Amino acid sequence: MKFRVYRYNPETDQNPYMQGFVVEASRGMMLRDALLAIQDQDESFAFRHSCGEGVCGSDGVNVNGVNKLACVTPVAELRETVVVRPLPGRPVIRDLVVDMSQFFTQYKRVEPWLKHRDPLPEQEITQTPEARDKLDGLYECNLCGCCSTACPSFWWNPEKFLGPQALLTACRFLEDSRDQAAEERLDALAGPYKLFRCHSIMNCVEVCPKGLNPTKAIGQIRARMLKGSL
């Protein structure tokens, strides 16, 4: 199977270039296996990966123009020649490895931890199964960054617009019946940029390997803001 992969080593390359590799495809082969096979041919080829099962979020890459997690992408589903590039819009460190610090900064800006203000009970804070169900589709995010790096608004305003991932996380805490900081969280999202730069283009939804829906989460936050302002 033919691959073209993005290469850039800041120590030796003036400019990035695309390099061709041929990998023997096997049954059930995932893109990550193919990238490992490329590494067998050239140990200087760099990409991140770890769990191999879609939970750690390490190996977001851009394949034939779409962001995907390599380890859960069967090569059989990919059109040849498979073109593999780093996630778009982020500074490239080397080959497929990008600098995700801005993405994590935005995540941290939504203060992604539970804020329960009442004194804590001796046992668990109770939560009904229905209230818990509201977290499904929000908490499973693995911070792979496929969504935010596919979002045009994030490309243009990575400092000001929080991006789909961070907003999904904000929604995860807003929807948690145990969290007691909704007002403060909503206030922090006000203004023209942090949230409102989202134009519901839905790129984020299309690429999320966990099947999550950041656009819907953003809509939920908007609805809350609206309700608050009435």
Add this chain to the structure above:
Amino acid sequence: MDMTLPRRRFDTLIIGAGGAGLNAALQLADSGLRVAVVSKVFPTRSHTVAAQGGVNAALANVLPDSWHWHMYDTVKGSDFLGDQDAIEFMCREAIPTVYELEHAGVPFSRLDNGKIYQRAFGGQNQDFGGPQAARTCAAADRTGHAVLHALYQQNIRAKTHFFDEYFAIDLLRDEEGVALGALVLEIESGDTLVIEAKTTLIATGGCGQVFRTTSNARINTGDGMAMALRAGIPLQDMEFFQFHPTGIAGKGKLITEAVRGEGGYLINGNGERFMERYAPTARDLASRDLVARAIVTEINEGRGCGINKDYVLLRVDHLGEEIIAKRLPGIRESARIFAGLDPALEPIPVFPTAHYSMGGIPTDRFGRVVVPAGEGAEEVVPGLYAAGECACASVHGANRLGGNSLLDILVFGRAAGKDIIDYIKENPHHRPLSEPSLERAVAHLDRWDHQPEKKPAGKGKAKPAAESSVRELREEFRKVMEDHAGVFRTPKSMAEGVKQLKAIRRKLRGLRLKDQSRVFNIARIEALELENMVDVGMAIAVSALGRKESRGAHSREDFPVRDDRQWMKHSLYFREKDRLEYKPVRSKPLTVKGFPPAERVY
């Protein structure tokens, strides 16, 4: 002393950002200490994220329960090799630990009354071996993800200093043996950094990558264990490696025990529920060592499934769409991706997969690293701690129960954190850095930084250093481990394994890297990891050959039964001369009566 190396100073250094490292960090940062957490991957990429089924605690939310029953099950599960003081401590602490996690934000699944959902797991019973218990607290089948993210989030709040994508090379110790921190490598720049600290906690997780077929992530290469070995510290009970009964056949990816806890069961090629023959009462929920051996026995005796009769099937479809969607969504996703089927419609082909290291760096129940001090006595290594899968407290003995590892990492991560606070109160100053120790660490890294030796012209036969087949040697090594230290062990095969490992160790010394660049050099990292894996693999193989009995996960053909008279003791492997020592099991709990060894039936 090499003054060119940049330095950072912290009160405490934690190597590893999995559940163990992050729970310790949280205690410490919240107490106002300056905490550095070093991790070779971004914290939420640590392998705790992959834990599926849940964490054990006798909350009694579903069925009656008590920490004392939990303790009994853990002692029995350990095949009586676990230290009963540490086990009592862990089972008592389980309850407040899980509540604390819930308060930290973990989105546990819920019961109708709003309490944490608990499911049945293998090896857990009510009333000291009575009816099945439901002790495993779960967030669907994504418990590890839920726990790791919540702990990371709380650490952001607590302003823990994270060194993300820094690779720890070696521990630093002074002449008196006191821990001083570590030499680390920033992967992005390729620069080294000395992190000085008053205490150092090793929380680097497991080493499942030493086997070819494993449920473990690529990063689980036993680095911390190997660092300890190189610092002169032994590893304890390394012969006990858990093979999880249900890996996806041919892939090794895990199908959690929660599947059987929710009512799934195994069938062989004849469609028979064979576990009934091996464990008449607990059946599919017998302890893992037993189920894994049963599967391999069925296959060896020709009752496997498929054309090659080389796997068995795990049936779930009878549970119905709703349970599967609600309680096992992650498994369904994995089965779809890796086995190409929907478990709600078809059974999953499974085979045991290398999963968990019961052994590790010896510690007491405060997470302090302990080493033999002659004549059976032990002493603490000042300032050095270990917690999580890389450590051996020892609560799992010869076999770990499902749901007890998340518990172990959280309880002992927290306990280590608390002890570190006390230690720093008594030892408030940094000690001077030890030059020889730093030089050794730097030399270890530099060894990979030399250009490949050129073949001298004309002398084709002169042996040049092998260029960069780290990958090949890695695969050769993992195959040796699989073939010679697997589910069933024979003396001949184990001895052969040790021999081959020695050859691999020699080959490793001759390897050189082709890629000498600095920025994000993966080849260098993999070379360092391979060194670590080979050290750990040797510890497993030598310890296995040494233990002449069968107990828990260690099963030998020539000594098929447990021998309490001679072997109720922990093994300690030292890297120097591949030497073994033994130390007694601590059979006396903290407050209750000890459980004497008894036959283990499920």
